Amino acid sequence: MAMKVALLGCGVVGSEVVRLVNEQSGELAARIGTPIEIGGIAVRRLDRDRGVDPALLTTDATALVTRPDIDVVVEVIGGIEPARSLMLAAIKAGKSVVTANKALLAEDGQTLQAAARDAGVDLYYEASVAGAIPLLRPLRDSLAGDRVNRVLGIVNGTTNYVLDRMDSLGAGFTESLEEAQALGYAEADPTADVEGFDAAAKAAILARLAFHTQRVTAADVHREGITGVSAADIASARAMGCVVKLLAICQRSEDGESVGVRVHPVMLPVEHPLASVKEAYNAVFVEAESAGRLMFYGAGAGGTPTASAVLGDIVAVTRNRLANTSVGEGAHDTGLPVHDMGQTITSYHVALDVADRPGVLSKVAEIFADHGVSIKNVRQEGTGDDAQLVLVSHPAPDSALSGTVEELSVHPMVRDVASVMRVETFQE
Ligand SMILES: NC(=O)c1ccc[n+]([C@@H]2O[C@H](COP(=O)([O-])OP(=O)(O)OC[C@H]3O[C@@H](n4cnc5c(N)ncnc54)[C@H](O)[C@@H]3O)[C@@H](O)[C@H]2O)c1
Numbered sequence: 001m002a003m004k005v006a007l008l009g010c011g012v013v014g015s016e017v018v019r020l021v022n023e024q025s026g027e028l029a030a031r032i033g034t035p036i037e038i039g040g041i042a043v044r045r046l047d048r049d050r051g052v053d054p055a056l057l058t059t060d061a062t063a064l065v066t067r068p069d070i071d072v073v074v075e076v077i078g079g080i081e082p083a084r085s086l087m088l089a090a091i092k093a094g095k096s097v098v099t100a101n102k103a104l105l106a107e108d109g110q111t112l113q114a115a116a117r118d119a120g121v122d123l124y125y126e127a128s129v130a131g132a133i134p135l136l137r138p139l140r141d142s143l144a145g146d147r148v149n150r151v152l153g154i155v156n157g158t159t160n161y162v163l164d165r166m167d168s169l170g171a172g173f174t175e176s177l178e179e180a181q182a183l184g185y186a187e188a189d190p191t192a193d194v195e196g197f198d199a200a201a202k203a204a205i206l207a208r209l210a211f212h213t214q215r216v217t218a219a220d221v222h223r224e225g226i227t228g229v230s231a232a233d234i235a236s237a238r239a240m241g242c243v244v245k246l247l248a249i250c251q252r253s254e255d256g257e258s259v260g261v262r263v264h265p266v267m268l269p270v271e272h273p274l275a276s277v278k279e280a281y282n283a284v285f286v287e288a289e290s291a292g293r294l295m296f297y298g299a300g301a302g303g304t305p306t307a308s309a310v311l312g313d314i315v316a317v318t319r320n321r322l323a324n325t326s327v328g329e330g331a332h333d334t335g336l337p338v339h340d341m342g343q344t345i346t347s348y349h350v351a352l353d354v355a356d357r358p359g360v361l362s363k364v365a366e367i368f369a370d371h372g373v374s375i376k377n378v379r380q381e382g383t384g385d386d387a388q389l390v391l392v393s394h395p396a397p398d399s400a401l402s403g404t405v406e407e408l409s410v411h412p413m414v415r416d417v418a419s420v421m422r423v424e425t426f427q428e
């Protein structure tokens with residue numbers, strides 16, 4: 001008997017899921033041992049030609065998710081509601097659920113996982129982080145016997161595309177964002193991309209899986225987007241042999257008692273493996289105690305690559321159903337809390353427009369020292385009234401670094417803080 005899939009949403013990702021399920025039906029049946037069929041597709045409007053059998057379309061998603069013949073519900077609507085209610089209704093009705101919805105998982109993944117455990121069904125969400133890249137199941141399954149200490153990644157394709165265009169072509173922010181939207185990478189509201197909300201949601205999901213701590217939600221993630229990244233920042237990064245990337249960083253504290261989860265622009269040395277990730281590609285660097293460093297790379301956005309991850313999950317949950325089993329994810333909770341950004345150890349790059357006069361450098365150095373921040377290197381560019389001091393700090397608590405910049409920004413000797421950005425180092 002065929003496994004029946006109900007699809008919720010038929011947009012960029014959903015329409016590709018339909019196409020792939022139909023095109024690959026023979027191969028999928030052979031691999032799984034049973035055919036997979038699309039049993040129904042919930043859409044908002046019936047009057048659009050989607051190239052699918054119109055008899056499959058319905059506007060009544062609630063009825064579809066509880067229909068007795070449906071085995072697996074695939075949610076690709078996005079957003080919190082009605083996605084959450086529909087998924088909970090599906091789970092309660094004994095269906096396994098596959099979703100690409102990072103916003104919902106980051107906000108309320110705990111509720112969904114608990115419901116799935118109670119119902120003895122699966123909730124799979126590989127497409128929600130880094131699109132096509134197999135990342136969540138490697139973290140959940142392959143690294144289940146290891147201790148992950150840090151996850152560092154480019155997890156938003158839109159912002160990587162924009163930053164890459166600004167850096168490699170000198171393109172403007174707005175035109176690059178419009179291109180990313182036209183290519184189907186951006187969220188329905190691209191503010192979610194450029195202000196870092198999308199990456200923050202993914203960071204929360206990654207932190208939960210990496211550190212087995214259920215309590216991380218998107219609200220716990222320190223978030224800064226890329227709207228403040230200027231051409232001057234990108235030029236400053238270049239002068240230091242760096243590129244600017246928006247990174248999601250999930251890290252255990254030194255004492256192992258808490259975790260830090262953050263998303264912000266970073267100056268990354270060109271020799272760092274993440275620095276060469278171009279266009280809308282994603283890449284995630286995982287540092288584990290026994291496995292060492294691992295890197296996952298590939299297409300993080302776009303309808304077809306994302307649909308590939310959705311299909312992989314459909315196959316996995318179908319196999320589990322046939323074996324009469326489910327994963328029961330989220331039952332083990334280390335309860336590790338999230339510490340404040342201020343406590344996180346970071347390094348800053350600071351470029352200051354100053355006058356080239358005696359005493360300026362020593363005053364700037366004194367302000368760093370007053371905040372307990374040690375300077376790693378300093379260089380001067382230009383002379384006279386157009387001088388710029390470029391300083392890179394040693395690692396220090398983020399609160400000490402932001403305090404230093406705050407004091408510098410109001411000091412009469414500093415004409416302007418031309419660029420401030422955190423710096424990641426890399427040792428081979
Ligand atoms: N596009 C990508 O590259 C990508 C990558 C990874 C994850 N995702 C995630 O996949 C999900 C879908 O993204 P998308 O890019 O396909 O979005 P989309 O806006 O293209 O598609 C969503 C579709 O859902 C429909 N919809 C909205 N409310 C509905 C309802 N109540 N009932 C039925 N249909 C409804 C919309 O009309 C739209 O066609 C989101 O959670 C997104 O974050 C997208």
Ligand SMILES: N[C@@H](CCO)C(=O)O
Pocket residue numbers: 128130131155156157158159185186187193198300301302
């Ligand atoms: N808007 C997201 C889609 C993939 O989750 C991105 O640009 O990465």
Ligand code: NA
Pocket residue numbers: 126127128129130131132133134135136309
């Ligand atoms: Na993925």
